[in-house]
Amino acid sequence: MAGIGHNRGPALAALAGHGFRAHCWSVARRELLGARLPVEVVRMQVRRAKELGLDYKTYAGVRATTGRDLVAFLYSTNALGVFRDHQPVGAAERRRIAQSAAAPHLGCAPGLAPDVIAVQIGAVSAERLPPFGDSWSAMRDRMKGWLKAQGLPGDTVLMIGETGHEREMMMAGGLAGFVTGQKFFAGAADAL
Numbered sequence: 001m002a003g004i005g006h007n008r009g010p011a012l013a014a015l016a017g018h019g020f021r022a023h024c025w026s027v028a029r030r031e032l033l034g035a036r037l038p039v040e041v042v043r044m045q046v047r048r049a050k051e052l053g054l055d056y057k058t059y060a061g062v063r064a065t066t067g068r069d070l071v072a073f074l075y076s077t078n079a080l081g082v083f084r085d086h087q088p089v090g091a092a093e094r095r096r097i098a099q100s101a102a103a104p105h106l107g108c109a110p111g112l113a114p115d116v117i118a119v120q121i122g123a124v125s126a127e128r129l130p131p132f133g134d135s136w137s138a139m140r141d142r143m144k145g146w147l148k149a150q151g152l153p154g155d156t157v158l159m160i161g162e163t164g165h166e167r168e169m170m171m172a173g174g175l176a177g178f179v180t181g182q183k184f185f186a187g188a189a190d191a192l
Contacts, residue, residue: 051101053184054158062177066155070176072103075121076129077112078162079181085113089120093185097121102158105150107166125150132165136172143173160184 037045049059052070062070075097080089097104106123108114110131118126127146130139147154154174159166162181170178 048101053096053100053102054179058177058179062158066176068153068155068176070102070158071156072105072124072150072152072158073097073100074105074107074157074159074161074175075123076107076159076161076163076166076181077109077117078166079160079184080117080121081181082112082117083109085111085116089117094121096185105157107159107161107169129166130169136168139169139172140174143169143175147173 045060045063046056048069049056052059052073054070059070077083080093082089104121104123106114106118106121106126107129108117108126109129114126114128117123125146130142134142144154147157155176157175159170159175159178160181161167161170161178167178
């Protein structure tokens with residue numbers, strides 16, 4: 001006797017091995033990715049991507065992956081091009097951050113003064129990023145602690161960074177995604 005919600009189809013375990021399950025997953029994925037969104041939804045997403053300062057493909061990809069909207073960006077000092085104390089954030093980068101509808105947060109590399117840089121970009125918070133060589137669990141705990149302190153779900157925060165280590169932090173913390181600073185700030189000088 002099948003329970004509520006059962007479609008009375010054969011149990012996947014009873015079918016011929018992994019081949020059929022792989023086929024089912026590929027069909028389901030193709031249907032999900034090939035789904036046609038109503039034009040109003042696409043227009044809304046294009047508008048939101050523009051408000052955030054992202055291209056539509058990046059925004060739609062993050063949105064489809066997480067199912068949530070982006071509300072904050074975590075900028076690393078590497079993405080901002082700040083590598084030593086008292087080095088100012090570029091005017092084009094500050095302007096680009098100010099134009100974005102996402103709340104700016106700062107992830108500061110070890111050895112830099114986070115408060116000074118945070119003021120330059122109008123950051124809601126400034127956090128020292130885990131140093132290179134930290135374990136995955138240490139990065140996870142640090143990033144999750146920061147998210148909790150800010151009251152942010154990880155899948156609503158996009159990391160703007162530059163290095164592979166920063167990408168690992170993004171994954172360990174369960175953030176929505178990663179965009180390089182070069183890509184995010186491309187053309188920022190032209191917008192001035």
